[in-house]
Amino acid sequence: MNTDTVISARNLSLSFQTNDGPVHALKDVTLEVCKGDFVSFIGPSGCGKTTFLRCMADLEHPTGGTITVNGMSAEAARKSRAYGYVFQAAGLYPWRTIAGNIRLPLEIMGYPRADQDTRIKRVVDLVDLTGFENRFPWQLSGGMQQRASIARALAFDADILLMDEPFGALDEIVRDHLNEQLLDLWRRTDKTICFVTHSIPEAVYLSTRIVVMSPRPGRITDVIDSPLPRERPLDIRETSAFLKIAHRVREGLRAGHGDDL
Amino acid sequence: MRNLLPILTIVAAILVMWYVAATALNAPWARDQAARAGVTLSVREVIADTWAQDKPRLPAPHQVAAEIWNTTGAMVLDGRGFSKRSLFYHSWITFSATALGFVLGTALGIALAIGIVYNRTMDMSVMPWVIASQTIPILAIAPMIIVVLNAVGISGLLPKAIISMYLSFFPVVVGMVKGLRSPGVMQLDQMRTWHASGRQTFWHLRLPSSLPYLFTSLKVAMAASLVGAIVGELPTGAVAGLGARLLAGSYYGQTIQIWSALIMAATLAALLVGLIGLLQRITLKRMGMA
Numbered sequence: 001m002n003t004d005t006v007i008s009a010r011n012l013s014l015s016f017q018t019n020d021g022p023v024h025a026l027k028d029v030t031l032e033v034c035k036g037d038f039v040s041f042i043g044p045s046g047c048g049k050t051t052f053l054r055c056m057a058d059l060e061h062p063t064g065g066t067i068t069v070n071g072m073s074a075e076a077a078r079k080s081r082a083y084g085y086v087f088q089a090a091g092l093y094p095w096r097t098i099a100g101n102i103r104l105p106l107e108i109m110g111y112p113r114a115d116q117d118t119r120i121k122r123v124v125d126l127v128d129l130t131g132f133e134n135r136f137p138w139q140l141s142g143g144m145q146q147r148a149s150i151a152r153a154l155a156f157d158a159d160i161l162l163m164d165e166p167f168g169a170l171d172e173i174v175r176d177h178l179n180e181q182l183l184d185l186w187r188r189t190d191k192t193i194c195f196v197t198h199s200i201p202e203a204v205y206l207s208t209r210i211v212v213m214s215p216r217p218g219r220i221t222d223v224i225d226s227p228l229p230r231e232r233p234l235d236i237r238e239t240s241a242f243l244k245i246a247h248r249v250r251e252g253l254r255a256g257h258g259d260d261l
Numbered sequence: 262m263r264n265l266l267p268i269l270t271i272v273a274a275i276l277v278m279w280y281v282a283a284t285a286l287n288a289p290w291a292r293d294q295a296a297r298a299g300v301t302l303s304v305r306e307v308i309a310d311t312w313a314q315d316k317p318r319l320p321a322p323h324q325v326a327a328e329i330w331n332t333t334g335a336m337v338l339d340g341r342g343f344s345k346r347s348l349f350y351h352s353w354i355t356f357s358a359t360a361l362g363f364v365l366g367t368a369l370g371i372a373l374a375i376g377i378v379y380n381r382t383m384d385m386s387v388m389p390w391v392i393a394s395q396t397i398p399i400l401a402i403a404p405m406i407i408v409v410l411n412a413v414g415i416s417g418l419l420p421k422a423i424i425s426m427y428l429s430f431f432p433v434v435v436g437m438v439k440g441l442r443s444p445g446v447m448q449l450d451q452m453r454t455w456h457a458s459g460r461q462t463f464w465h466l467r468l469p470s471s472l473p474y475l476f477t478s479l480k481v482a483m484a485a486s487l488v489g490a491i492v493g494e495l496p497t498g499a500v501a502g503l504g505a506r507l508l509a510g511s512y513y514g515q516t517i518q519i520w521s522a523l524i525m526a527a528t529l530a531a532l533l534v535g536l537i538g539l540l541q542r543i544t545l546k547r548m549g550m551a
Contacts, residue, residue, distance in 0.1 A: 059450050078456060085454040087447050095469050095548035104465060105455045136549045156455075 006070060006160060006192045007033040007056055013064035014051055015217075024217030025051045026062070031211065031220060035159075038186055038193045040203035041211045042249060043256065048218020049196045049211075053162050056194065057085050069160070081109060083160035084153030088168050090145035092137040092152075099124070099133035102152045109156055123151040126185055143174040147181070154189070161193045167202070179205055180234055187230060200253075204228075204245045205237055212249055214256025222252035279322050286318040287311035320517040328521040345501065348525050354502040356529060358418055358490035362425020363483055369426060370433025370482070371475075377434070378441040378467070379459070388438075395431050399424065399489065404496040421493035421502075428489040429482035436478025440471025473550055476541035483533045491526060503529075 014026040026048040033039050041049035054060035055067055058078040069077035077083065092101045099120050106116045124130055127147040137145055146166055153161060167175045179202060186193055197203050203210050204226070212222040226245055228236060236242055284307075291310040295302045302310065312321040320328075332348040343350050373391065376383040403424050410420040444466050452462045494504025503526045510519035 057454055059453060078454065081456055083454070085451070087451065089447060091447055091451055093466075093469070094550050108452075108455050108457045108461050108465070138549055 004035040009067045011065035014062045027217035039209045040195045040207040042203045043213035046215040047213040084158045086163040086166045088165045090149040123154045127151040163195045212252035221256040283319045283321045284311045316514045325520045328517045358421035359486045361422035363486040366426040366429030370430040374437030424493035425486040425489035428485040432478040432481040436474040440474030441467045444470045
């Protein structure tokens with residue numbers, strides 16, 4: 001484990017009992033995520049990618065192995081507010097304005113009022129929602145709502161951003177745009193991002209590392225370090241380097257699936 | 262205004278049915294009286310009589326309307342709008358018990374719901390008792406509440422309010438338990454990721470999420486409170502209140518008085534439930550939930 005390791009999982013397993021016997025959501029997962037990494041987790045449903053992310057967030061409790069976040073247990077990391085978590089749905093409160101929604105975690109964490117205001121201003125600007133602070137969520141499009149939820153996760157200065165298919169419910173055009181913005185945001189803030197997706201182009205376009213997972217039992221089948229530069233215009237997706245990585249991801253997904261298909 | 266025509270049509274249909282029923286129910290008395298007096302009545306005379314009897318089985322609408330006017334508007338014009346014979350006075354008595362019972366019932370209902378949602382023991386044990394409490398006929402338990410409270414020196418408004426509370430806390434408990442449990446897994450997980458305390462989760466998430474459920478429950482609770490207050494007035498010796506008017510009316514066969522009290526109670530209920538509905542619309546609209 002080197003010094004800038006942010007998340008470290010060793011032989012992580014999680015199984016739960018069902019009527020059809022035990023289900024291994026995760027089995028012997030070992031991975032290190034370094035500071036400033038953008039790591040994507042990709043795989044078919046049931047491969048444990050979301051479960052793995054939830055283990056990092058201490059929303060799920062592993063039944064075997066260890067996981068540390070910022071050098072402490074996942075629970076201690078959660079309690080020290082080490083990460084911001086973005087869910088698949090924006091989950092904004094309809095009775096709060098955009099600024100009010102972003103203020104919510106800050107209120108909960110007890111930031112002083114003046115500090116809350118400067119932070120809100122900063123993250124609203126970061127996700128390009130300036131001018132919409134006093135709108136209510138229903139007055140915004142789905143993409144803007146998801147941006148607001150990212151701003152909310154960024155507001156309290158956690159170094160780690162955990163994102164669970166945040167753009168899964170959005171259409172392709174909006175998704176492209178948000179991917180571009182997310183990359184820009186990542187470069188400017190130097191956050192460590194773990195990003196769950198099941199879109200191959202999304203994973204390849206965004207990530208410095210791509211973790212390919214497969215189901216039954218949920219495990220890691222391939223970890224790909226992307227040779228793409230940190231600066232990525234959208235049309236990098238037409239280059240041969242990009243297509244080569246995408247091909248390798250696809251191969252990994254196919255191999256992991258075995259003869260299930 | 263577009264709604265006016267259908268409403269007026271229904272009201273007209275009800276009035277027609279009411280007049281027909283009044284004729285049918287009161288005709289035997291009219292014929293009986295005529296037979297005793299040795300006269301025969303034409304159909305027109307029978308109908309006229311059935312709509313104008315002193316103690317009809319079913320008073321005609323205009324008789325009830327006249328009685329209501331005589332005990333409300335006419336008394337106001339006389340400057341005696343709040344005398345003990347005025348329906349306003351009796352409505353006020355019933356309303357004060359209803360309002361107090363409603364407030365107590367809402368508070369009790371919310372408190373029990375919070376207990377049920379947050380405490381596993383209460384979750385397992387309280388709900389069956391809450392349901393059992395509502396299977397006991399209120400008419401059976403109301404006199405006992407009055408008598409017991411009177412024995413410890415509590416009389417007047419509070420015993421009636423407690424009977425109101427007894428009926429009105431139930432819908433609030435049921436609605437609030439559902440409302441407080443309405444936030445999804447994701448919203449609760451989100452609170453966990455912020456390491457929010459139970460108290461913060463309650464104030465910021467569970468309570469606001471429960472408001473649509475609460476308002477629906479409050480409408481039912483308000484109507485139940487009014488029923489409770491009226492029932493509570495029956496065993497107190499019929500001193501004052503709409504329930505007292507109903508009881509006095511039935512002692513003396515004053516059907517017109519009974520019906521006017523009934524209509525007044527229905528109007529009061531409609532006003533109160535309408536008021537809650539208005540509060541609901543304003544609140545939920547401001548919260549972006551309507």
